[in-house]
Amino acid sequence: MTCIVGFVDKANDCVWMGADSLGSNGWTKAVNLAPKVFRNDVFKNVIMGSTTTFRHIDLLKYADNLFPEVDFYKGTKLDHKYMVKTFIPNVITLFQNNIWGASQEKGANFLLGANNQLFEIQNDYSVLVPELGFCCVGCGKDAAMGSLITTTKLYGDDMTPQDHFLYALRAATQYCCGVEGPYVLMNTKEDKVFTFKK
Numbered sequence: 001m002t003c004i005v006g007f008v009d010k011a012n013d014c015v016w017m018g019a020d021s022l023g024s025n026g027w028t029k030a031v032n033l034a035p036k037v038f039r040n041d042v043f044k045n046v047i048m049g050s051t052t053t054f055r056h057i058d059l060l061k062y063a064d065n066l067f068p069e070v071d072f073y074k075g076t077k078l079d080h081k082y083m084v085k086t087f088i089p090n091v092i093t094l095f096q097n098n099i100w101g102a103s104q105e106k107g108a109n110f111l112l113g114a115n116n117q118l119f120e121i122q123n124d125y126s127v128l129v130p131e132l133g134f135c136c137v138g139c140g141k142d143a144a145m146g147s148l149i150t151t152t153k154l155y156g157d158d159m160t161p162q163d164h165f166l167y168a169l170r171a172a173t174q175y176c177c178g179v180e181g182p183y184v185l186m187n188t189k190e191d192k193v194f195t196f197k198k
Contacts, residue, residue, distance in 0.1 A: 181196065
């Protein structure tokens with residue numbers, strides 16, 4: 001289930017993130033109105049997109065203690081070290097306290113964009129920083145990554161971030177049974193949420 005796409009927009013100094021809207025257990029499916037990409041309830045310039053379960057999405061969206069020492073407006077640096085040493089222990093605690101049967105060894109696979117930085121958090125809580133400036137998670141990852149590699153190499157800045165996303169998410173929808181629109185897209189700079197039909 002799911003395709004989440006994150007993209008560093010160097011020209012506008014922000015991160016874009018988009019996702020499909022499908023919920024599925026492998027046998028049945030339904031479009032969910034609650035977006036898989038969202039702003040953190042405390043820090044509006046932090047966006048996340050999560051796979052695994054909608055419970056993870058709910059917890060990550062409304063948690064008020066994931067960044068207890070960070071004030072982005074005063075220049076606190078959110079870097080790989082901060083993510084590993086402060087953010088991840090807080091996510092582990094959040095999941096262990098609020099998900100039945102959760103363990104320290106297994107979490108959710110999700111993307112996080114803060115200002116102009118993009119991170120992938122893996123199921124074992126590893127923190128990755130994509131060299132390409134974009135990455136994807138979910139069952140549609142391979143199709144979306146192939147699309148992004150192609151569009152960024154062939155068209156680069158001639159395409160808008162929205163166009164890169166739409167090509168990637170539509171490729172994942174075409175190829176993967178667990179991905180379906182509408183697609184939701186946002187960035188770390190603006191409050192606006194963009195919604196696109198299939």
